[in-house]
Amino acid sequence: MAWFQPERYRRVLSFSGSFTSLQNPGGDLYNNLLRTTMPLKPIRTAMTAGTNDLLAPRWTQANETMGAALGAAGYHYRYILISGGTHDQASSRPWVAELMTWLWRGYPISGPTR
Numbered sequence: 001m002a003w004f005q006p007e008r009y010r011r012v013l014s015f016s017g018s019f020t021s022l023q024n025p026g027g028d029l030y031n032n033l034l035r036t037t038m039p040l041k042p043i044r045t046a047m048t049a050g051t052n053d054l055l056a057p058r059w060t061q062a063n064e065t066m067g068a069a070l071g072a073a074g075y076h077y078r079y080i081l082i083s084g085g086t087h088d089q090a091s092s093r094p095w096v097a098e099l100m101t102w103l104w105r106g107y108p109i110s111g112p113t114r
Helices: 027-036 058-073 089-103
Strands: 011-015 044-050 076-082
Touching: 011 089, 027 058, 044 058, 044 089, 058 076, 076 089
Parallel strands: 011 044, 044 076
Antiparallel strands: none
């Protein structure tokens, strides 16, 4: 959604992203889009993948390729490879607070004060 509607979705938190071709092609196309689309979109991405993710090492490598594409294109991103991590919420849970803080750093605080 962030890629197609960056005016609405600017922060991306991805746990074991589907950046591989599944039954229908698509997820594996983003790394090329990232490297060739200008100007950059206002997107910041935090992502994790585990070394024991789905179809290891294919799924993990697809996430590493996506992280490399984000970096090569000049996007702000953070990628954490979780040693022994699998394709479940428990693997990424210890990283949620750190990644959310990183995603929203520098964001202006607004709203009522107490």
